Amino acid sequence: MKHITFYLDFVSPYAWLAFERMPQVLEGLSYSASYQPVLLGALLQQQGNPGPAGIPPKRDWTYRHVSWLGHALGTGLQMPARHPFKPLPLLRQALACSEDGQINRFVxxxxxxxxxxxxxxxxxxxxxxxxxxxxxxxxxxxxxxxxRAKALLRANTEQAAAAGVFGVPAYAVDGRVFWGLDGLPMLRAYLEGDAWFDGPEWSAVCQVPSGLGG
Known part of the structure; x- marks a missing residue:
């Protein structure tokens, strides 16, 4: 049985959508999952990424898109009264329910x-x-x-960054990281043993040179 670590920050609408969709997308497969709260803002800062809220037209589109996805997928999603907001109180409240940095699905x-x-x-x-x-x-x-909750959040975020997590939702299994709501079908294919993952493509993309150099 494969184990999935689901990285999330409660400020992310896509984390909510993926949380609701993952059991449906992975239906019929044998796996276990744990949920690891991380501070998305710290991960974005490490990558020099302002996030969608830092680009006004992208912010508007993101909110419009996730609201539609909540409707289309049947999960429901209503934008909170203010967004983005500082999620630390929620992250720490969740991690007060943990001794090892992982929280259960109920929390x-x-x-x-x-x-x-x-x-x-x-x-x-x-x-x-x-x-x-x-x-x-x-x-x-x-x-x-x-x-303890504060220390767990720091450790979780540092561990996620070391594992190559750059945003949420992300799902780690066997040392591979899958990202985003639209990464769930790819995660399913991996868990099903799709032969593509045994080939060179997964690692080869890291060797593609950038064409933006001087």
Whole structure:
């Protein structure tokens, strides 16, 4: 059985869509999955990538696109009242439910639904309190200060970057990283044993020279 590490940040609408779609796309396959919260902003900064929100026309298109995808895929998606927002409170709340940096599907789904269903403010204090109450049975003891959750988030993000993760959602299996909602069919093909992955193409693309040099 293959194990998939699903990297996510709750600020990403595509993470929500992929979270909902992955069980459907991979239906019938034998696999296990764990969910690893990371700080998307730090990953983007490492790559010098402003993200879609940093380019106004791309921001508008991204929000339009994900809203349509939520409708077309049947998952639902309503843009939160403010976006982007600083996801640290949500990431740390999720990781308060972990001792090793991984969270279960219930925790991941609860936080993602908090952000992406209903069109509310993801950081509204009353809503954060309600989310904390929902997750309370999942919280691991011994981290009243929140320092463990903070350390786990740093370690998760550093580990993701070292693994070649540059954005979310991303899925790592057997040392290979698949990225994006539209990477799910490729992930399925790999898990099914598609012979393409035994050929040279996966690694050969890294050797293609850039034509933008001086």
């Amino acid at each position: 991941a789904g609860a936080v993602l639904r908090h952000v992406w269903l209903g069109g509310h403010d993801a950081l509204d204090p009353a809503r954060l309190a309600a989310l904390a109450q929902l997750l309370e049975p999942q919280v691991r003891p011994g981290d009243d200060s929140g320092e």
